[in-house]
Amino acid sequence: FANSALFVPKANADDLAQxxxxENGKFRFSTSAHAAWAAPIINDLVAANQGSALVLSSTTAAGKLYAESLRKAHPNLRVHSQWDGRSLARIVSEWRDDHSSVxxxxxxxxxxxxxxxxxxxxxxxDRVARSAGNPVDDARTAKIQERLEMDR
Known part of the structure; x- marks a missing residue:
């Protein structure tokens, strides 16, 4: 993992507005708006890497949007998705066999x-999926949300 890197896009004021x-005086994160915001970033990352990617989405709707967006943005790139109507084992096998596919x-x-x-x-x-809460994490989250005037 010595050559691994982590990229987290920095959200600016326009991004946050999107x-x-x-709601009720507090800011809330829109999971539905996130997919539309993330799709062009995903397209750019896949283009820069020339494919060879695994895109993991937090929701089915977002995943379908990313697959469609990638297919439109990169017509010469093979994009597989778990919603392609074949068995997941076959889709993964086809992806493994095509080194430039997504x-x-x-x-x-x-x-x-x-x-x-x-x-x-x-x-x-695309975003870290939230697991079931526990009292310590819930208290930390509540404190951060209060400080940022946000809500879940």
Whole structure:
């Protein structure tokens, strides 16, 4: 992992205006707006990497949007998705065999999907999926939300 890197796009004021809305005096993150905001960034990252990517989305709707967006933006790139109407095992196998292709899916691909070598040189996670809360994390989240005047 010595050559690995992590990229987190920095949201500016315009991005925040697109991604958040105010409700009951507090800002809330819009998960539906996030996918539309993230799609062009994903397209750029995949282009820069010349494919060879695994795109993991937090929701089915977002994953379908990313697959469609990638297919439109990169017509010469093979884009596989878990919604292509074939078995997931076959889709993953086809992705592994085509080193420049892209695979788009949800949490079901987050564990157990491996593609050694050049097939998978870029992993994109659109946003970290929230797991069930616990009292300590919930208290920390509440404190941050209060300080930023945000809501879940």
């Amino acid at each position: 991604l958040c809305f105010k 695979l788009v899916g949800t949490r079901s691909l987050m564990t157990g999907t491996d593609a050694p070598g050049l097939t998978n040189t870029l992993v994109i996670v």
